[in-house]
Amino acid sequence: MKAMRFSWKNICLPISCINNTNQKTTTNPSKERLLMLSRQTSVRSRVYLSDFSNSTISLNDFSNSFLIDIHIFTYEELKTITQGFSKYNYLGEGGFGEVYKGFLDDSLKTGLKAQPVAVKALKREGGQGHREWLAEVVILGQLKHPHLVNLIGYCCEDDHRLLVYEYMERGNLEEHLFQQYGGALPWLTRVKILLGAAKGLEFLHKEEKPVIYRDFKPSNILLSSDYSSKLSDFGLATDGSEAQDSNFTKSVMGTEGYAAPEYISAGHLTTMSDVFSFGVVLLEMLTARKAVEKYRSQRARNLVEWARPMLKDANKIEKIIDPSLEGRYSFEGIKKAAALAYQCLSQNPKSRPTMTTVVKTLEPILDLKDIQNGPFVYIVPVTGANEVDDIKCKDDVRVVKEETEKEANVCPRHRAGRRKRRKHKPMRSRAVYSDTTLYKSLGTSLYSPAE
Numbered sequence: 001m002k003a004m005r006f007s008w009k010n011i012c013l014p015i016s017c018i019n020n021t022n023q024k025t026t027t028n029p030s031k032e033r034l035l036m037l038s039r040q041t042s043v044r045s046r047v048y049l050s051d052f053s054n055s056t057i058s059l060n061d062f063s064n065s066f067l068i069d070i071h072i073f074t075y076e077e078l079k080t081i082t083q084g085f086s087k088y089n090y091l092g093e094g095g096f097g098e099v100y101k102g103f104l105d106d107s108l109k110t111g112l113k114a115q116p117v118a119v120k121a122l123k124r125e126g127g128q129g130h131r132e133w134l135a136e137v138v139i140l141g142q143l144k145h146p147h148l149v150n151l152i153g154y155c156c157e158d159d160h161r162l163l164v165y166e167y168m169e170r171g172n173l174e175e176h177l178f179q180q181y182g183g184a185l186p187w188l189t190r191v192k193i194l195l196g197a198a199k200g201l202e203f204l205h206k207e208e209k210p211v212i213y214r215d216f217k218p219s220n221i222l223l224s225s226d227y228s229s230k231l232s233d234f235g236l237a238t239d240g241s242e243a244q245d246s247n248f249t250k251s252v253m254g255t256e257g258y259a260a261p262e263y264i265s266a267g268h269l270t271t272m273s274d275v276f277s278f279g280v281v282l283l284e285m286l287t288a289r290k291a292v293e294k295y296r297s298q299r300a301r302n303l304v305e306w307a308r309p310m311l312k313d314a315n316k317i318e319k320i321i322d323p324s325l326e327g328r329y330s331f332e333g334i335k336k337a338a339a340l341a342y343q344c345l346s347q348n349p350k351s352r353p354t355m356t357t358v359v360k361t362l363e364p365i366l367d368l369k370d371i372q373n374g375p376f377v378y379i380v381p382v383t384g385a386n387e388v389d390d391i392k393c394k395d396d397v398r399v400v401k402e403e404t405e406k407e408a409n410v411c412p413r414h415r416a417g418r419r420k421r422r423k424h425k426p427m428r429s430r431a432v433y434s435d436t437t438l439y440k441s442l443g444t445s446l447y448s449p450a451e
């Protein structure tokens with residue numbers, strides 16, 4: 001089915017997006033609707049995406065009454081903090097749009113905490129883009145957790161749609177796992193990252209109406225300086241309120257190689273779809289191979305098909321483990337992780353563990369330290385007072401530490417890596433396609449013109 005496209009003008013824009021939104025506007029908020037919604041939300045815990053599609057609430061009312069600590073920025077303000085979206089601040093590009101580093105402080109707005117931020121600018125096109133932007137604001141604006149990236153604010157002005165997040169010093173997991181510019185990630189660091197991401201998913205799934213993340217993959221797992229992980233990119237997430245919408249249920253979206261088989265073949269989306277995707281990332285962490293590697297033989301192209309049969313055989317596991325780990329791991333821990341991956345990747349969603357079980361299984365693996373330990377060199381980014389300078393010459397000053405906390409010199413390999421990160425990345429398609437029943441259709445009537 002061919003994707004339908006809408007222009008910005010066609011889609012239902014909240015009143016506050018049409019006006020300049022430097023201030024939260026107080027003009028014409030629909031008091032009745034707001035009252036009705038707050039009555040409803042006193043019995044339920046949050047506002048859902050569907051409240052926007054059936055016009056129960058406007059973004060303006062929502063941000064005045066329901067958002068937790070979210071700032072509304074003008075386009076000019078975000079231009080200023082990113083130095084005019086300068087190439088020196090460029091962090092990368094994904095399906096949503098380009099991302100730039102910026103720096104906030106109270107010279108921009110009183111009360112703003114001084115901190116580096118990542119500013120994501122939506123490419124100006126269509127209803128699906130707006131749906132993704134709105135999903136981020138609605139979900140991350142209301143749900144706060146140590147393992148979800150913190151949404152600091154947004155801009156919704158004329159055609160501009162931007163999001164402002166806390167800045168994550170080490171970028172995303174994909175760069176660390178597959179580009180390995182800081183050396184191979186040690187096994188226990190991988191477990192720590194997986195555990196954090198698992199806790200993020202567990203939190204989403206435990207909501208009264210579970211949030212299904214729908215796009216779990218390494219590029220959506222961001223890392224802080226101490227390798228604590230946070231989920232980002234909630235554009236495809238659904239808060240459970242859209243389940244009855246036919247346009248939503250017939251859309252199959254995500255990234256090739258990570259989506260669960262029942263979702264691909266029948267559009268059947270549950271929290272267990274996220275568990276399957278988690279299994280794929282766990283397998284990637286074990287093997288340092290990507291979910292899909294098109295250059296490989298037919299048999300080995302799809303990681304799950306190739307590796308899953310070997311996960312239960314102790315003799316075969318070591319053959320598929322990332323060779324760059326050079327045996328520096330607890331085999332006991334590896335076996336447990338492999339068995340967990342096997343379960344998560346079950347064809348039958350009912351046979352997969354919940355994310356709570358995943359967390360409980362991973363936690364003790366962190367204690368299995370019987371590793372032949374070599375020094376792991378990692379880089380502590382310089383933050384704080386010199387942050388603005390750091391934006392301009394962020395690759396020039398780095399402090400290197402060993403895991404033993406010994407200080408050492410700047411790591412040239414890492415510097416090269418940071419440069420690499422700034423390079424313009426090719427666009428990656430977000431839609432999943434297959435030869436059979438898989439297709440992408442845009443969320444249409446949800447965001448169709450207001451009557």
Ligand SMILES: Nc1ncnc2c1ncn2[C@@H]1O[C@H](COP(=O)(O)OP(=O)(O)OP(=O)(O)O)[C@@H](O)[C@H]1O
Binds near residue numbers: 091118168169220232
């Ligand atoms: N909060 C953040 N802090 C630091 N870097 C970030 C942040 N958010 C995104 N980035 C970086 O910006 C780049 C683009 O990220 P984005 O999330 O838009 O796309 P992606 O996840 O790489 O791809 P896709 O859209 O296909 O999932 C990546 O290099 C990512 O690491």
